[in-house]
Amino acid sequence: QSALTQPASVSGSPGQSITLSCTGTSSDIGTYDYVSWYQQHPGKAPKLMIYDVSDRPSGVSNRFSGSKSGNTASLTISGLQAEDEADYYCSSYTSITTLVFGGGTKLTVL
């Protein structure tokens, strides 16, 4: 099972909105609405930000939103803040009963 494809880096200015993409195949994102997004700050454990494509766990800011179209999922962060600077990973359940992550996107807040 190949990793999901994410851009290596994305940048934005405070207050802007940015969208991170995550491309899979018909064996994962294209078939299942089991996409999630994780935020990881340097030296820290990941944190669940989005599950089931677009649901937010309790305590996660509503500035974070998720969506999916075909084989591609997206994470949008609105009102970008300095604290949002981190690595972001998408993941999806797969048809062979495994889970696959994307390679991660490093978000820089300019």
Add this chain to the structure above:
Amino acid sequence: QVQLVESGGGVVQPGRSLRLSCAASGFTFSTYGMHWVRQAPGKGLEWVALISYDGRNEYYADSVKGRFTISRDNSKNTLYVQMSSLTAEDTAVYYCAKDLGRSGWFFDGWGQGTLVTVSS
């Protein structure tokens, strides 16, 4: 509040074995599936294995299938992974993670990780 504390990491020679543990607290351990996820130095996340809440079902990534065994002791609120035939490619920080409890395998609680270094 979910608390997960991994232990057992260290330096191990290629071909040898190692067992990691994860002590859980702050939630009803016996009612949630549990995962191991690893992250090689400077690299991305890789899902390793899942065990169901009752220990009856196990799932593995192809990269570790046949070499790693996930298990749990619900009486001790502890998750394990037995790793054998280790190679340099298994060098990583190993995280245990709590399943959200929905279909789809989402991780809503993570430990701080334990570093495994496979080197001669």
